[in-house]
Amino acid sequence: MSARRSIDDLRYRIVKRFIRLAEPDDFPVVMHRKRIFILPTGFGFFFSMLLFAMLMGALNYANSMGLILTFLISGGALLAMISVYRNIASLRLTSIHASPVFAGEIAAFQISIRDTLGRDRPAIQAKLRDRVVWCDVPAYETRELTLDVLAKRRGWQQLSRFKVCTEYPLALFNAWSWINPYQRCLVYPTPETRPPPLPMDGEPADGGRHEHGDEDLAGIREYRRGDAGRLIAWKATARSGQLMSKELESRRGEQVWLAWHQTSQSDTERMLSRLTAWVLDADRSGVAYGLELPGHKIPVGNGPDHLHQCLKTLALFDGRAPK
């Protein structure tokens, strides 16, 4: 009975250890010996054959110097096995970070790797399918490796399972650890390339009226978090010693509501694409804007946070286009 149970338990533990598919790792990930695997590389196999040939030759001819050389290199190869483990053991993956991108762009996942034991770690690689990036991590320092993933669709781009590995020294052995990240990258919808002008005053877009350029200054106020960089009043800032922002008098109709029905599109993705382009347009021209989607309503506003919120809503929108 209990034997049976302990076998089951053991099996569970083995499966859990060797197939880490299910659970994402808790960050920071420390390269503990339980998660490090070592196998000879292809070159390692070749090298062992070479050593064997050298050994047989030297033994046959009772060639002492040949034996010394063979044994010296074999000793080096044995040490390489320990060293390759040593090179990766206790490395710390402190974080993975990726800034939001638009669909069709490259999501750059930045993996921070840190040595905490005071050893130089040469040639640490991160391997995602056939893509390899690598760096040397000096003692007590942090280095970043960037894994590029093409963000095909809007929404969350999950970073899939990747390997952190090394072959240093001698490339005879590969020591690796699988990383199951939970980190993901937000992918905004692709903005439409030539969108119609902003639908000002709630009117449907008919073009011609939208012009960039001179907007009238309504006044200057203290900087508020979220104000666009281009709105900072540098002269006033210099005078007062604290950040000041310009308040622009919006053009006719100071604000705009960007809504589903204004896009005059029937396909959901195209609508989202157009709305994305408008949101960017509005942000660029300093017009205050609000976003209205089925089930979502973002009040009129301005600034990077507002922009991000709007884009995020567009990115994660999972409704359907109304017929």
Added chain:
Amino acid sequence: MIGRYALMWTMTALVVSLIPHVPRLPLWFTPLLLAVLAYRLGSAWRGWRPLPMLIRFMLTAGAIAGVVLHYGSIFGRDAGIALLALMLALKITETYKRRDALLVTSLCYFVVIAHFLFSQSLTSVPYLAATVVVITASLLQLSSTPVGTGQRELDWDWRRWVKQSGLLLIQAAPLMLIMFLLFPRLSSPLWGMPSASEETRTGLSNEMSPGSIVDLFIDDSPAFRVRFDDAMPPKNLWYWRGPVLWNYDGRTWRGDRSLTREKLAQHPPQDGLEYSYQVELEPTNRHWLLTLDYPLQVPGDAHLSVGHQLLSKDPINSLKVYDVVSIPAYSHPDELTPKERQNALQLPDGFNPRSAEMMQQWRQETPGPRALVNRVLRWFNQEEFQYSFTPPLLGRHAVDDFIFSSRNGYCEHYASSFTAMMRMAGIPARVVTGYQGGYANELGDYLLVRQSDAHAWSEVWFEDAGWTRIDPTAAVAPERIDLGSRNAILQRRGILDYAWVMQLRNTFDTLSALWNEWVVNFDSTSQKQLFNPFGLRDIDSRQLSLIMVTVLALAALIAMAGLLRKPRQRADDATRAISPLLRSLRRKGYRRDPSEPLQLYLARVARDLPDHAKALQKIALLYEKARYAPEPNVEAIPDLIQWVTRWQQTQ
């Protein structure tokens, strides 16, 4: 694509490991190698296109053809190595991936080991060790660039790689030693030794024609070393017997095949002073073994031929160590067999009429063979005969020319002429070649005989005493026997002959001898002897493997413990820095509760010691900083130590 520096490392490893082979490779190899390297460098720096497949194929085919033309086949040691060198050189033209670079670099180890088939001498060790460091450094450099990326070129930074490589090899050295001492050796080879028939080594040859020995006089390499079990024999007995030559064609003396093959009949033991000794013979690729005149007890894998010449069963391809017992005062009891007598009297027809006539005449004038021998020797001594390394060339009647006109020559001329003259007088005689003399190396307690000690002398048959050694050279130049060939001719005294240089050379030779004894000649017998002190006799290879695996596992454990030990956490430095303070506070009676944080504890103490409050507060702060800051703050530790020391001083 591998980076430029990775390529440079690969090429360096290849060139460095090939250099020792260059003298034995075909002449066209070096230009070919340089051209290939230049092309590949041009391709890396100037963007030249890789060589097309067809051209590479043609180059390979051409190289194989070249090897076959040069060596006659692609098999055998020399041709095999030439082929390996060529293939590696040509592989450079297609080394664009890291995989290829790793392949080429690792095969460089093989190139190094191939060199050991030719020479294992101590002199080459430093260079070859450096080669191994370079190859390993190249592998390290290549392994620090992952597969298939050219994202970033590593720095050249050769010091880093050489240092890493040296470190790795030094760490591997103890493992190497364990394996070298304990790895079971084969008692007999699995396949044949490389045939080296075409290969010429300096040393004695099986025949003696004008000039064959003089070449050896300028060769200072060791021929063999001798260790006597007891005292050394006196210097005048240092005649080292090599090939015995019977057949004379007027110009060249040759050994007799059938007489050489025939075994000497067993003799009852003789009285006389015995010398037992061990000879360490450098490889010659020949069968003969040098012995002190006259060998009696010989090793089992050799036999004594009729001419008292010791012959080994196999050619001496590697350092050979054998034990012999010799009796210098040996007397030959047997009769001369008809075959021997015929050989020992044979002379070519139609040569040397004048000397033949003279010897006929002398034979009638002198009472017996001994008197005749003495008369010839006296004649050599009293007439204008000279010992010289640069004798004039002799004509068809070599003996006539020599004894009547040129009278100028060295041991070979004297031995040859004397033996011929004895035969003319009807006395059986033969030429013995070998070495005479040697240098007693007190440091190593052995006798070193160099190639330049090569010598030739004569043996004549006296009916009452058997074969007797007669050295006609000694009659002309006694100093040749006393001082050795080197000093016999003063004009040849060069830098090598100064005492201190000799001393240096002999010290080096002692090292070489030790090297030979402990490294080159370390075989299964020496391996077994290692265990004698532990009471393990006749250890077999299974036990040996067991011991090796055990010791190796222990060593690996030690290595792992050393390599994988986590370095001391730096925060511990902080704890260590304040421990004197804590000790002294404890002595003052301030007990710290195990759960009490240091800061609170010190604050509590500070209330009692207002004078030190500031210092204690500062120490607590620095400690927190050094120990608990998100990034361990190493800079705080010296400050901390300083404050603690200052605090101690105020106490």
